[in-house]
Amino acid sequence: MSQTSPPSPPQRPRILIVDDEPDVVATLEYLLRRRYRVLTASSANEARDVLQREDIQVILCDQRMPGITGDRLLVEARALRPEAVRILLTGYADIQAVQRAINDAGIFRYVPKPWDSAELEEIVAQAVEHHSLIRERRILLEQLHAANEKLRAANAELAEADALKTAFLEVASHELNTPITIILGLADLLLLENPHRPDADRQSIEQIAASARQLSRLVGTMLKLSHANDFRNPLRCEPTDLAGLCESVADQLQPIVDHRRLRLERFIDHELGEFWIDPDKIRDVVANLLSNAIKFTPDGEQIRLELGRDLDTDGARLIVADHGIGLDPRSLENLFQPFFTEFDASTHSSGDFGFRKRGLGLGLSLVRRFVELHAGSVEAASSPGQGTTITVHLPRGPRPLERSLVESSQRG
Numbered sequence: 001m002s003q004t005s006p007p008s009p010p011q012r013p014r015i016l017i018v019d020d021e022p023d024v025v026a027t028l029e030y031l032l033r034r035r036y037r038v039l040t041a042s043s044a045n046e047a048r049d050v051l052q053r054e055d056i057q058v059i060l061c062d063q064r065m066p067g068i069t070g071d072r073l074l075v076e077a078r079a080l081r082p083e084a085v086r087i088l089l090t091g092y093a094d095i096q097a098v099q100r101a102i103n104d105a106g107i108f109r110y111v112p113k114p115w116d117s118a119e120l121e122e123i124v125a126q127a128v129e130h131h132s133l134i135r136e137r138r139i140l141l142e143q144l145h146a147a148n149e150k151l152r153a154a155n156a157e158l159a160e161a162d163a164l165k166t167a168f169l170e171v172a173s174h175e176l177n178t179p180i181t182i183i184l185g186l187a188d189l190l191l192l193e194n195p196h197r198p199d200a201d202r203q204s205i206e207q208i209a210a211s212a213r214q215l216s217r218l219v220g221t222m223l224k225l226s227h228a229n230d231f232r233n234p235l236r237c238e239p240t241d242l243a244g245l246c247e248s249v250a251d252q253l254q255p256i257v258d259h260r261r262l263r264l265e266r267f268i269d270h271e272l273g274e275f276w277i278d279p280d281k282i283r284d285v286v287a288n289l290l291s292n293a294i295k296f297t298p299d300g301e302q303i304r305l306e307l308g309r310d311l312d313t314d315g316a317r318l319i320v321a322d323h324g325i326g327l328d329p330r331s332l333e334n335l336f337q338p339f340f341t342e343f344d345a346s347t348h349s350s351g352d353f354g355f356r357k358r359g360l361g362l363g364l365s366l367v368r369r370f371v372e373l374h375a376g377s378v379e380a381a382s383s384p385g386q387g388t389t390i391t392v393h394l395p396r397g398p399r400p401l402e403r404s405l406v407e408s409s410q411r412g
Contacts, residue, residue: 011037012035012036012037013035013036013037013057013058013128013131014036014037014038014039014054014055014056014057014058015032015036015037015038015039015056015057015058015059015060015124016039016040016041016047016050016051016054016056016058016059016060016084017029017032017038017039017040017041017060018040018041018042018044018046018047018059018060018061018062018065018070018073019040019042019060019061019062019065019089020042020043020062020065020066021062022042024062025040025042028060031117031120031121032121032124035125036058036124036128039054039056043065043066043067044065044067044068044073044076047059047061047073047077048076048080051077051080051081051084052080055081056081056084057083057084057085057127057128057131058084058085058086058087058124058127058128058131059074059077059081059084059085059086059087060087060089060111060124061073061074061077061086061087061088061089062089062090063088063089063090064090064091070088070089070090071088071105071107074086074088074105074107075105077105078105078106083131083134083135083138084131085108085127085128085130085131085134086105086106086107086108087107087108087109087110087111087123087124087127088105088107088109088110088111089111089112089113089115090110090111090112090113091112091113091114108126108127108130109123109126109127111123180212180215180216180219183208183209183212184209184212184213184216187205187206187208187209187212188209190205191205191206235277235278235281235373235374236278236280237276237277237278237397238276238277238278238279239274239275239276240274240275240276240277240279240282241274241275242272242274242275242277242282242307242316242394243268243269243270243272243307244270245279245282245283245286246268246286246305246307246318247266247268248283249283249286249287249290250264250266250286250290250305252287253287253290253291253294256294257294257303260294260297260299261299261300262294262297262299262300262301262302262303263301263302263303264290264302264303264304264305265302265303265304265305266305266306267304267305267306267307267308268305268306268307269307269308269309272307272308272309272316273396275315275316275394275396275397276396276397277374277394277397278370278373278374281370281373281374282370282374282394284366284367284370285318285366285367285370285371285392286318286320288363288364288366288367289318289320289364289367289390289392290303290305290320291363292320292363292364292390293320293321293322293324293388296322296324296325296388297322297323297324297387298324298325301322301323301324302322302323303320303321303322303323304319304320304321304322305319305320306318306319306320306321307319310393310394313393313395313396314395314396315376315393315394315395315396316393316394316396317391317392317393317394318391318392318394319389319390319391319392320389320390321387321388321389321390322387322388322389323386323387324387324388325384325385325387326382326383326384326385326386326387326388327380327382327383327384327388328384332380332381332382335364335380335382336364336365336367336368336378336380337365364390367390367392371392371394374394374395375395376392376393376394376395377392377393378390378391378392378393379391
C-alpha cells in the first residue's frame with residue numbers, strides 16, 4: 001500500500017540586505033533570520049548576482065555605499081526583480097536621494113538610521129505582505145488575460161459560425177424558392193389547361209399548391225429571422241397608427257378564426273395616437289401572436305386581442321391571450337427560442353392554422369427580436385390547460401431630436 005509523502009513546508013520569504021558595513025548586516029540578519037531566509041551583499045555587484053539567481057521578495061538597501069548610491073542600485077533592482085519590494089535605509093538627511101528613490105526606484109518605505117527594531121520588523125512584514133499581493137495580482141491578471149484570449153477565440157468562432165449560418169440560410173432559401181416557384185407555376189398551369197378536371201384531381205393539385213405556399217412562407221420566415229440579427233438592416237420607422245395596424249391584421253385573420261369557430265374579442269384603444277415604428281415588423285409581431293393563439297386554441301374557444309396605453313410609460317401594451325392548451329414551465333422558459341416547438345416532438349404536426357399545428361418554431365423568436373429592436377419587451381404567462389397570455393410593451397418611439405437623426409440616417 002503506497003503512502004503519500006507529506007506536503008513540503010512553504011518556503012520562507014527571501015530578504016536581501018545590501019550594506020557595506022558588516023556590523024549593520026549582522027544586526028539585520030540576526031533580527032530577521034527567525035522569520036525569513038536572509039541573503040546579504042556588501043556591494044552592488046554582489047547584490048546584482050543575488051538578484052539574478054534568487055527570487056527575492058524584499059530588498060533592504062543602504063543609501064551610502066562605495067561606487068553607487070542605494071537609490072541608484074534600487075533602480076537596477078527594480079528592472080531585475082520588478083515585484084521585489086524595496087526599502088531604503090539611510091543615516092543621512094539626504095532628501096534628494098529619498099526623492100530619487102521614491103520617483104525612480106518606487107521604494108516601499110524609507111527608514112532612517114538608527115531604526116527601532118520592532119518598527120523595522122513590522123515594516124518588513126508589511127513589505128512581504130505587499131509582495132504577496134503584487135504576485136497574486138499578477139497571477140490573477142495572467143489568468144484573466146488567458147481567459148480573455150479564450151473568450152476572444154470563442155467569440156471569433158461564434159461569429160464565423162453565425163456568418164456561415166446566415167450565408168447558408170440565404171443560399172438555401174434561394175435554392176428552395178426556385179423549385180417552389182416552379183411547383184406553384186405548374187400547379188396553376190395544370191388547373192388552367194383543364195378547368196374541368198375531376199374533383200379528386202383538382203383537389204390533389206390544390207393541395208400541392210397549398211403545400212408549396214406553406215413551404216414558401218417557412219423559407220421567408222427563416223430569412224426574416226436571419227436578417228433580424230443583421231445590424232446592417234436597420235428599422236425603417238415611420239409614424240404609424242398602431243391601433244389601425246392591429247385592426248388590419250385581425251381583419252386578415254378573421255376568416256380563419258371564423259372557419260375554426262373561434263371567437264376573437266378585440267379591445268383596441270383607437271385614441272393611442274401615432275407610434276414611430278417599423279410597420280412591417282410590428283405587423284409581423286401581431287400576426288405571429290394571433291396565429292400562434294389560433295393554432296393552440298381548440299375550436300369554439302376564445303382569443304383576446306387587447307391594445308391599450310402602458311400605464312408605466314407613454315407607450316403601448318399589446319396583449320394576446322387564448323384559452324388553449326397552455327404550456328408547462330419548462331416549455332414556457334424556451335418559448336421564444338428559435339426552432340422550439342415543444343419538448344414532446346411526438347405531437348408535432350405541420351400546418352398553417354389547424355389546432356395544434358406547428359411550424360419550425362420561428363414565429364415567436366421573431367416576435368421577441370422585432371420587439372427588442374424597437375427597445376420594447378415581451379413576456380409570457382401560461383399553465384397547462386389554462387391557455388397562454390403574451391404581453392408586449394412597445395415604446396412610442398424616439399424623441400423628436402432622435403427621430404430626426406433616424407430620418408437623416410435612413411435618407412443617407
